[in-house]
Amino acid sequence: MTMSGDLQTAIEEELSGANASHLADRYQTLSRAYRNPDDRDRIPPASRDQVQAYLAARLPATYQAVEAVLAQVALRLRSDWHPRSLLDLGAGPGTVMWSLLRRFTSITEVTLLEYNPHMIGLGRRLAQHAADPRLTAAHWIQADLERSLPTLTAHDGVVVAAYAVGELTATGRRALFEWAVRIRPPLLILIEPGTPKGFATILAARQHLMAHGATILAPCPADGPCPLARTSDWCHFSVRVARSRWHRQLKAARRGYEDEKFSFVALTFPGETVAWGERSPRILRHPHIGKGYLRFTLCTENRLVTRVVTRSEPGYHRFRKLKWGDALAEAGPEPDA
Ligand SMILES: C[S@@+](CC[C@H](N)C(=O)[O-])C[C@H]1O[C@@H](n2cnc3c(N)ncnc32)[C@H](O)[C@@H]1O
Incomplete structure (x- = not known):
């Protein structure tokens, strides 16, 4: 989904x-x-002007990354799961809520936790332009995740931290993972930049949460050890972002788009009934399109596999539509190796 008209107006x-x-x-x-x-390893809070620069140059990209993640997560969610609340940690100007509330119409309670008052001020001003009253009614809490995680014993909705966990110290990250294990949200989504460092943060979260009973919804095809963990490669995905006039000016860029790279993990805890369907191998990197064949690098249950689909195979044309980051199941039944 592209950015809603009211968010575009709010930014302008x-x-x-x-x-x-x-x-x-x-x-x-x-x-x-x-x-x-x-x-x-901490990034100082952005100043008022830097927050405006974030809005122009980073929000469009983090927004599209959230959209791309939610599209993958939605494929694994039961259609009769209707969460009522969203908790966004390190909310910045409210990027996640603008995207997530469009998908989850059942959510009525939105809580955004952020320590930078300039970000909160900006988030509140943007929400004034929202057609959806849930954005204006969102509850902003100014708090430092390093010191005070929400005092909850449980959470029955969606908890998200987008591009935020990596800004915490190692101690802060660990405390956040332990807190998540205690409150066991039915849907926990963590998104980080698609860099080796961002992936390392996601991997650490994945390992800690799985060791304490969580199950992965996406992107991993299994809960076993990550086959990329001990390689020099890193699991990440890419989404194309249209650059606005401001965006181009700030980055002194000519092209009308950029590719935002991100790593993520979406988890649930057993006992919750949010997930459905089988997990499927995930396409890593852009598929190679050869003469009469396609070659995919796939993350399967516990290893990386190269799979070739030739033009003569049934389903070739459906596979032709698959792209980096898609689950193989999106093409229908798997072809033979
Ligand atoms: C890169 S921005 C991401 C904002 C938003 N989630 C997005 O995806 O656009 C990271 C945000 O986390 C906030 N943050 C960093 N450390 C924090 C902390 N210890 N407590 C609360 N917020 C924090 C920053 O102020 C910033 O707004």
Whole structure:
């Protein structure tokens, strides 16, 4: 799904009157901070201007990554599961809620936890433009995830942390994983940048949560050890993002799009009945399109497999539509190796 018209309007309104070269400068300092965290591996809270630069240059990309993840997760969710609440950790300007509420019409209670008051202010202003009253009614909590995780004993809805866990210290990350094990949300989604570091964060979460009873909904085809864990490769996916005029100006870019890379894991805890269907091998990297054949790199139950589908095989044309990140099952029955 592309960004809703009201979010686009909200962004344009927020940026109207901004000075492009000033914003580009703030974007550079923000991006430097992301590349050079401090010695505790922390990224300092963004200033008011940097938050505006985040809105112009990063929100469109993190939004599309959330959309892509939700599309994959939706394939594994029972259609009769109707969560009522969303808790977003490290919510930034509310990116996740703008995307997730479009898919989950049953959600009525939205809680956004964020420690940067500039992000909260921006998130509140953006929500004023929302056609959906659930966004304006969202409950913002200013809190530091390092010190105070929500005091819940359980959560019966969706818990998401998008591009946020990697900003915590190792101690903060571990506390967050332990907290998630205690509250056992039926759907927990963690998204990180599609870099080796982002993948390492996802892998650590995957290992901790699975060791404490969680089961993976996506992207992994099984709960066993990750076949990429001990390689120099990393599990990540890509989504194409249309660049707005602001976006191009801030990045001094000519192309009208960029490819956002992300890593993610979506988990549930046994006893909850949110999942359905079998898991399926996942396509890693762009399929190779040869003359009369397709070649896929697949993550299967516990190893990576190369699979070739020739033009003479039934289903070739359906497989032709598959792309990086799709589950093989999306093409229908698997072809023979
Ligand atoms: C890269 S932004 C992601 C924002 C949003 N989730 C998105 O996907 O666009 C990371 C957010 O996490 C917040 N954050 C980082 N450390 C935090 C902490 N210890 N407690 C609360 N929020 C934190 C930052 O202020 C920032 O808004």
